[in-house]
Amino acid sequence: MVKLRQMFLARLVSRRGDVEWPPPSPDLSICDFFLWGYLKEKVFRGRPHNLEELKMRIREEIAIIPLEMWRRAAENFRHRLQQCIATEGHHLPDAIFKK
Numbered sequence: 001m002v003k004l005r006q007m008f009l010a011r012l013v014s015r016r017g018d019v020e021w022p023p024p025s026p027d028l029s030i031c032d033f034f035l036w037g038y039l040k041e042k043v044f045r046g047r048p049h050n051l052e053e054l055k056m057r058i059r060e061e062i063a064i065i066p067l068e069m070w071r072r073a074a075e076n077f078r079h080r081l082q083q084c085i086a087t088e089g090h091h092l093p094d095a096i097f098k099k
Contacts, residue, residue, distance in 0.1 A: 033080075034073040038065070 042061045048054040 030073050030077050033076070 039058060039061055043054065043057045046057060048057050
């Protein structure tokens, strides 16, 4: 932390820095609300036996995610950001979490 303070002076952004930064919001991140759950379902269906096989299965599954699915996830992300702005950073309504 000392090195960072020396490097960024009074502009350190973190939970204990000069500029307070809130904890990450899993309801905003595409990886948190879409990718990890999707991959977990697909990758572990084949029950990888070692780390290399797990990595290979993750790469394979990411490569075959349809472009339209990525587009929907990105649109959902934009919608979540708009909701966050509309609620001035407060909790998002449960309605946007329904499929």
